[in-house]
Amino acid sequence: MKVELRNIHKRFGKVHASNDIALTIPAGTIQGILGENGAGKSTLMKILSGFIQADSGEILLDDRQVSIKSPADAIQLGIGMLHQDPLDFPPMRLVDNFLLGHAGGLFPNHKEVAWDIQKLNAQFGFALDPEAYVDSLTVGERQQLEILRLLWLGARVLILDEPTTGISASQKTKLFETLRKLAEQGKTIIFVSHKLEDVDVLCHKVAVLTAGKLMGEMNPPFDQKKLVELMFGKEISLGERYSAAAEGATLTLRDLAVEDARLQLSNVNLELRAGEVVGLAGMEGSGQGLFIRACCGLLRPVHGKVTLNHLDLTGKSYHVYKQNGATFLPASRMEEGLVPGLTLTEHFILAEETQGVFINQERGLVLAEERIRSFNIRGTPTSVVESLSGGNQQRALLALLRTPLSLILLEHPTRGLDIESAIYIWGKLKERCKQGSSIVFASSDLEELLQYSDRVIVFYSGKSTPPLDARSLTAGKLGELIGGAGWDEWETEQSA
Amino acid sequence: GQAPAATEAPAAAPAATEAAPSEPFVFGVILIGARNDKGYSQAHYEAGLYVEQKIPGAKMLYLENVFSGSPSYPGQTTSQLASQLVDQGAKLIVFNSDDMKDEALKFAKENPNIYVIGASDDWTWKDGKTYTPSPNQIDIMGRMEYGKMMAGCAAALTSKTGKIGYLGPLINDETRRLAASAYLGAKHCWTEMLGKDASELQFKVTWIGFWFNIPGVTADPTQVADDFYNSGYDVVISGIDTTENIVEAKKMHDAGKEVWALPYDFKDNCNVAPDVCLGVPYFNWGPAYLATMKTAIDGTWQEGFQWNGPDWADINNPDTSAVGFVKGDALSAENSAKIDEFIAKLAGGLDLWTGPINLQDGTNYIADGKAATDAEVWYLPQLLEGMEGQSVPSN
Amino acid sequence: MDNVILIGLAGVLAAAAPVLFAVVGETITERAGVINLSLNGTILLSAMSGFAAAYKTQSLLVGFLVGMLVGAIVAFVVAFGSIALRQSQVAIGFVLALTARDLAYFLGVPYMNVPGPTLPGLPLPLLKDIPVLGTLFFRQNAITYLSFLLILAAWIWLFRTRPGLMLQGVGERPAAAFVRGANVNRLRYLYTIIGGAIAGLAGPAYTLSIKPGWMGTQTGLDGVGWIALAITIFGGWNPWRGALGAYLFALLQWLGLVLQPNLPNIPSQVLQVAPFPLMILTLLLVNVGDAEWVQRWLASMPDKTRRLAVKALRAMRASPPAALGTTFERD
Amino acid sequence: MKKNIWINLGFQAGAFLLALLITTLILIFAGAPPLKAYGSILSGAFGSQKNLIAVLISWSPLLLTTAGVLITFAAGLWNIGIEGQMTLGAIFATWGLRLFQDTNVSPALIIAIGLLFGMAGGALWAALAGALKTFGGVNEIFGGLGLNFVATALTIYLVFGPWKRPGVGSMSGTKPFDEKLWLSTLPGTALSPWGIGLSILAVIVVFILLRGTYFGLKLKAVGKNMRSAFMLGVPTWQYSMFAFLLCGAFAGLAGAIQVEAVYHRLLPNISNGYGFLGLLVAMLINYQAIWVIPIAFFFAALNVGSIQLQIVHKMDSSFAGVLQDLLVLLILLGQGARERLLKKA
Ligand SMILES: Nc1ncnc2c1ncn2[C@@H]1O[C@H](COP(=O)(O)OP(=O)(O)OP(=O)(O)O)[C@@H](O)[C@H]1O
Numbered sequence A: 001m002k003v004e005l006r007n008i009h010k011r012f013g014k015v016h017a018s019n020d021i022a023l024t025i026p027a028g029t030i031q032g033i034l035g036e037n038g039a040g041k042s043t044l045m046k047i048l049s050g051f052i053q054a055d056s057g058e059i060l061l062d063d064r065q066v067s068i069k070s071p072a073d074a075i076q077l078g079i080g081m082l083h084q085d086p087l088d089f090p091p092m093r094l095v096d097n098f099l100l101g102h103a104g105g106l107f108p109n110h111k112e113v114a115w116d117i118q119k120l121n122a123q124f125g126f127a128l129d130p131e132a133y134v135d136s137l138t139v140g141e142r143q144q145l146e147i148l149r150l151l152w153l154g155a156r157v158l159i160l161d162e163p164t165t166g167i168s169a170s171q172k173t174k175l176f177e178t179l180r181k182l183a184e185q186g187k188t189i190i191f192v193s194h195k196l197e198d199v200d201v202l203c204h205k206v207a208v209l210t211a212g213k214l215m216g217e218m219n220p221p222f223d224q225k226k227l228v229e230l231m232f233g234k235e236i237s238l239g240e241r242y243s244a245a246a247e248g249a250t251l252t253l254r255d256l257a258v259e260d261a262r263l264q265l266s267n268v269n270l271e272l273r274a275g276e277v278v279g280l281a282g283m284e285g286s287g288q289g290l291f292i293r294a295c296c297g298l299l300r301p302v303h304g305k306v307t308l309n310h311l312d313l314t315g316k317s318y319h320v321y322k323q324n325g326a327t328f329l330p331a332s333r334m335e336e337g338l339v340p341g342l343t344l345t346e347h348f349i350l351a352e353e354t355q356g357v358f359i360n361q362e363r364g365l366v367l368a369e370e371r372i373r374s375f376n377i378r379g380t381p382t383s384v385v386e387s388l389s390g391g392n393q394q395r396a397l398l399a400l401l402r403t404p405l406s407l408i409l410l411e412h413p414t415r416g417l418d419i420e421s422a423i424y425i426w427g428k429l430k431e432r433c434k435q436g437s438s439i440v441f442a443s444s445d446l447e448e449l450l451q452y453s454d455r456v457i458v459f460y461s462g463k464s465t466p467p468l469d470a471r472s473l474t475a476g477k478l479g480e481l482i483g484g485a486g487w488d489e490w491e492t493e494q495s496a
Numbered sequence B: 001g002q003a004p005a006a007t008e009a010p011a012a013a014p015a016a017t018e019a020a021p022s023e024p025f026v027f028g029v030i031l032i033g034a035r036n037d038k039g040y041s042q043a044h045y046e047a048g049l050y051v052e053q054k055i056p057g058a059k060m061l062y063l064e065n066v067f068s069g070s071p072s073y074p075g076q077t078t079s080q081l082a083s084q085l086v087d088q089g090a091k092l093i094v095f096n097s098d099d100m101k102d103e104a105l106k107f108a109k110e111n112p113n114i115y116v117i118g119a120s121d122d123w124t125w126k127d128g129k130t131y132t133p134s135p136n137q138i139d140i141m142g143r144m145e146y147g148k149m150m151a152g153c154a155a156a157l158t159s160k161t162g163k164i165g166y167l168g169p170l171i172n173d174e175t176r177r178l179a180a181s182a183y184l185g186a187k188h189c190w191t192e193m194l195g196k197d198a199s200e201l202q203f204k205v206t207w208i209g210f211w212f213n214i215p216g217v218t219a220d221p222t223q224v225a226d227d228f229y230n231s232g233y234d235v236v237i238s239g240i241d242t243t244e245n246i247v248e249a250k251k252m253h254d255a256g257k258e259v260w261a262l263p264y265d266f267k268d269n270c271n272v273a274p275d276v277c278l279g280v281p282y283f284n285w286g287p288a289y290l291a292t293m294k295t296a297i298d299g300t301w302q303e304g305f306q307w308n309g310p311d312w313a314d315i316n317n318p319d320t321s322a323v324g325f326v327k328g329d330a331l332s333a334e335n336s337a338k339i340d341e342f343i344a345k346l347a348g349g350l351d352l353w354t355g356p357i358n359l360q361d362g363t364n365y366i367a368d369g370k371a372a373t374d375a376e377v378w379y380l381p382q383l384l385e386g387m388e389g390q391s392v393p394s395n
Numbered sequence C: 001m002d003n004v005i006l007i008g009l010a011g012v013l014a015a016a017a018p019v020l021f022a023v024v025g026e027t028i029t030e031r032a033g034v035i036n037l038s039l040n041g042t043i044l045l046s047a048m049s050g051f052a053a054a055y056k057t058q059s060l061l062v063g064f065l066v067g068m069l070v071g072a073i074v075a076f077v078v079a080f081g082s083i084a085l086r087q088s089q090v091a092i093g094f095v096l097a098l099t100a101r102d103l104a105y106f107l108g109v110p111y112m113n114v115p116g117p118t119l120p121g122l123p124l125p126l127l128k129d130i131p132v133l134g135t136l137f138f139r140q141n142a143i144t145y146l147s148f149l150l151i152l153a154a155w156i157w158l159f160r161t162r163p164g165l166m167l168q169g170v171g172e173r174p175a176a177a178f179v180r181g182a183n184v185n186r187l188r189y190l191y192t193i194i195g196g197a198i199a200g201l202a203g204p205a206y207t208l209s210i211k212p213g214w215m216g217t218q219t220g221l222d223g224v225g226w227i228a229l230a231i232t233i234f235g236g237w238n239p240w241r242g243a244l245g246a247y248l249f250a251l252l253q254w255l256g257l258v259l260q261p262n263l264p265n266i267p268s269q270v271l272q273v274a275p276f277p278l279m280i281l282t283l284l285l286v287n288v289g290d291a292e293w294v295q296r297w298l299a300s301m302p303d304k305t306r307r308l309a310v311k312a313l314r315a316m317r318a319s320p321p322a323a324l325g326t327t328f329e330r331d
Numbered sequence D: 001m002k003k004n005i006w007i008n009l010g011f012q013a014g015a016f017l018l019a020l021l022i023t024t025l026i027l028i029f030a031g032a033p034p035l036k037a038y039g040s041i042l043s044g045a046f047g048s049q050k051n052l053i054a055v056l057i058s059w060s061p062l063l064l065t066t067a068g069v070l071i072t073f074a075a076g077l078w079n080i081g082i083e084g085q086m087t088l089g090a091i092f093a094t095w096g097l098r099l100f101q102d103t104n105v106s107p108a109l110i111i112a113i114g115l116l117f118g119m120a121g122g123a124l125w126a127a128l129a130g131a132l133k134t135f136g137g138v139n140e141i142f143g144g145l146g147l148n149f150v151a152t153a154l155t156i157y158l159v160f161g162p163w164k165r166p167g168v169g170s171m172s173g174t175k176p177f178d179e180k181l182w183l184s185t186l187p188g189t190a191l192s193p194w195g196i197g198l199s200i201l202a203v204i205v206v207f208i209l210l211r212g213t214y215f216g217l218k219l220k221a222v223g224k225n226m227r228s229a230f231m232l233g234v235p236t237w238q239y240s241m242f243a244f245l246l247c248g249a250f251a252g253l254a255g256a257i258q259v260e261a262v263y264h265r266l267l268p269n270i271s272n273g274y275g276f277l278g279l280l281v282a283m284l285i286n287y288q289a290i291w292v293i294p295i296a297f298f299f300a301a302l303n304v305g306s307i308q309l310q311i312v313h314k315m316d317s318s319f320a321g322v323l324q325d326l327l328v329l330l331i332l333l334g335q336g337a338r339e340r341l342l343k344k345a
């Protein structure tokens, strides 16, 4: 179906999130949408999918003007959106997720639906069990579920907002296959991303947004440099890849075994050198989470030994680790990092050592201003954190780190951030390495892993490789391992 | 020995600012329940109205629902409430429940020139366990024992199953002696009038834990009544302030069960469900209030304790009798006659509180042939032998 | 004698009916993601006004309808305050619990201890003669039968119908329900009001049936609502389990008075309060699985026992609708 | 900014007037002359020195409970169990006095012991609710409610059981304590300068804690997002436990004062709704400690004043409750409306 947007405007207070956007997408096209953070990509897509409404402008489908007041209207018209974090119902079964929102009689027929799912499975080579519960799926599988659901509901336009964050390489290839297949069927695909390489391999056509404006469109072959310039108004280059690893171990793990209700991870060994960066690769929930939490006392190992700066901290609590210079920045900023309702200043005060009983407000303010400047956070000392943008929240989180630190653990440090912000953040992190902090970070972004780690540990359903030298690794090899291929050498090694 | 009315030896009347008969006499009544609770409090309220009508110009002020923790008075002590009445000109305050006994005493002490009537208190009773001189206080109680005996009798005469239930409030001396009196009345009529064997009479007391239902704290009187009726107790005598027993009896009756009830406290309570009501023993506080307040007005007030019995000439005489018993429509003519006979016997000096009387644990309480003293009756330590149910909340 | 027990148990089923209305109503409300903490007030106010209405019109039906109306109105205030005005559901609900209670006592004065109509028993022909079951279930009155039906209806609606599915979705993840075409806030209004109306049946069920009449503070209903709220959690937001909780509670209270003579040294108040420690205990069992120290403690167990313990805890745990108590804004 | 403050005040005033309007309608509906009614509330509260003292008497425990819940609110906790905590305070105070009343310990000391026992009792009951919450995941609202019922039953049990007065167990409570064990009060009144003093002190302490201290800030962090606070290094469960303990201690003190200064004995329902009233006040002042003193006084005045309604106008005095509840309700809704308008603007 042909999609046409005509001078779309959307304002959020001062922010002009969509500024006179005009864009035409022929049927059967895979349209890429690029743009830095806050460029207005999500806003535009939300408008098209009825999540929010434009202040002004027209939307035409197959040259027919339509008004989309709600997601329901959008679905009616055949527009389906796959949100970055799949909007499904974890505690429910797949069938129910399918049924939920599907129009029909009072009593739905589960059997029929389960059968439809199987058929769709076959069509795209997915393996989704209709009776399974959603919270037992990986992010990738949940995306597949959403795609099937939208198609089942008759979507002819499919919008995907940053779908490649958080899924494995193999799942990514699978996803791209599927999208191509759909395009061939004449469906229109709109693909929002920060990742040039994704757009490069997938899209027939790219539009670049900046500050709510449509800066330009481009057809393949895409000139990466030009795209970046369009996006950021300047050239951006990844800094030289270098290592700050020095001698002397900060963190050592001996025959570590941890587990939670879903997963067990056993005999992990690591000797982390000062200033070294170790990346953790693997799909969501393959064991990186357990590993990283075991490294800072958030999970008590069922077996094995954890020493930090030659102190045996096995079984000690997170706060003990913290006192010994370890700190952990989880992926969910608002849930496990920042305190909504408190200002930046209050955060910085909290993060610093408590001094006496009464707070010295002036000192707090000075501190805040200094940090806001040095991490160039878009916000004021008195702005509450929830009013900050995603990227700025991430910056704030980093600004909270005390000095000195011997171990920094991070989950997806740059997820959802554009290249510029990502590079900035890594700049700050590498500074820490120079000062002797070691870093362990989990990421689903292969480029990031290869670019910034000295060594990489790959996880696959509870198994883990020994630390591998990043320089000897390629994206391809890494992708295989994440997908579960080529593990034999360690299988044998471990059994030996 | 039950002298009709035991007024204690005189004590010095308070140096009260005499209320000259000219100016209207204002008195306050503090009610534990609602003035229209069809029960204990309404009886007091109507006594107040009685006084208003008997003493020209007398005016009653009142406060309802004054029980500790009443949502109506967050954080107000009863004596504070009483002084609020005084501010409105009350010269005399009636505290109508045992719940207020300490507050009454405290108030009397703090306000020597205000008269105090403590209904069902025993502070100023010289033979009492807790005798405390309080010159401006008079404690009044009616000998409801008689009323309960009549209720027990009516129950025993009517019951087909010989199983009588007694819906008790919380356990204390008063409630024990009243339940016991009901039992004595029942036993007497069961054995003497029906000539049946005492052992065939079952008399069970279930306590709910307070004067009325408080969810999660007391047993639900509705459930208690139902349980009685469902398990073969075909007559339930109420010892609590509310009317669940008769209401439930009505339900059962309408469902075709043969059951009866005797409510308590208030003379019109049979009207709730005449066709199941065997009668109601009630207080008539009017006369005692009137007499006492007169003494307050003319300055002849004398501290003391009154335990007033019925006027045996006519137990339902509103001007003379302190306790009465109204027969209910459900009472058969024949049994009605028997009740009259029983009442006549009581009037003639029959004292059911005469030994041998054994406590529930079997120990002898009143020796054979000996009549219980007022104190022994008032401070009954346990239920009696032959009664089923808890005697003491704990030991 | 066992017949006596049966009748007693039948009485328990009847006595639990009002609480059951409150529990099912609250379950529906909370499934939509809204906590209606005002139950205690709702019940008292609907009890008073339901009775007053029935007394004035001499119509039981009117009484029950007015009760539902009152419940719906109070619930609407909760919904409006929390959805439209974004105030804490708990705060609004709590204040309403007190407001409605005091209003009931204040406005109820004229209706205290006046004889009003009461719901007659309604033994069902034939059914009532089935040996045990007949006595237990089919010699009740209309409102008790309604309570039985309600359990079933609520369960079917929640877990077997399309709208019920959406209802779960709204309480579980509003944003997801929204992109599936639900008008989240309208649904929340709707189900909060419906839940309130059902809970509003509890009041008249008392004053027109179980404990006929209005006696002001002596009516003895103050507290029932709080109990119902706790039972809702105990019921894990499932009508069946909720009903079970309500019956268990009534049963314990009944046992409290039946056993009284056999336990001479335990004051009746203590027997009556027994359900609360029990309730707390069950809430503990339901929730403790997620507690951090339990996780640590489990981790320190030998594998086999650990696996078992984890299974046991998971079996017991009842997790609330994920979005319970939160507000939803599109954008 | 300044503009907002005015808008704020405007809405507060509006809500207040609306509450008055509604209650006036209710009065008319209930057949009472509104103006006269409000008049007699005023005179009932301030008409005589005695009444003013009555107001102060119910002011003191209200200050304590409000101060207490401000702490738990700051920690994001709904301490509905405060009624029970106050009750346990009364029970423990009574226990303390009973332990020592027949010894030759100096009365002053016994009284002090009683107060400490009371605080301990309240803290203990709060600790129960807190432990259930922090270690058992039992929502404090329901843990607290359950414990409230248990506390009431416990009082009744003690009053009629182990602690029953010689002879008659009576709803009137345990045998009043000897005068020497009464908390010294202004002559001829139940108003204890000590009680008032301690209560005001409690409010000040809370005010300072929540204003400029690390403790207050960390408490807020825990209240707003426990996970994040933990990651930031705040010992979270210790903090919420401490909040419970502190609140419980205040409530317990209130209970102890009721025993030692007001009733001089233990009686059922001694908490008398002060706990819930405290929650109301806290909400009404939007959790701003600075307003506790005046607003609590206002509520106390309503309690006392409204008694005249019944005496003079034969009207159920639960009216005070209605007025207070509606006031809080409308202020809450008013806040919501204000935020919406400001957002739109
Ligand atoms: N619910 C909201 N209420 C108010 N402002 C909001 C809200 N959501 C987002 N914003 C504003 O939008 C911005 C956050 O939007 P978003 O999370 O998309 O960040 P972004 O545009 O991706 O920028 P970044 O590069 O930092 O991620 C912030 O500036 C914030 O002020």
Ligand SMILES: Nc1ncnc2c1ncn2[C@@H]1O[C@H](COP(=O)(O)OP(=O)(O)OP(=O)(O)O)[C@@H](O)[C@H]1O
Residues within 6 Å of the ligand: A012, A013, A015, A016, A017, A035, A036, A037, A038, A039, A040, A041, A042, A043, A044, A390, A416, A417, C331
């Ligand atoms: N709910 C909101 N309220 C206010 N402003 C918003 C809101 N959502 C987005 N914005 C503003 O609109 C701008 C565009 O946001 P949008 O999320 O569309 O950017 P984006 O391109 O999707 O960024 P990202 O790449 O991080 O997803 C943001 O910079 C933000 O300032």
Ligand SMILES: [Mg+2]
Residues within 6 Å of the ligand: A041, A042, A043, A161
């Ligand atoms: Mg976006």
Ligand SMILES: [Mg+2]
Residues within 6 Å of the ligand: A037, A038, A389, A390, A391, A416
């Ligand atoms: Mg963003």
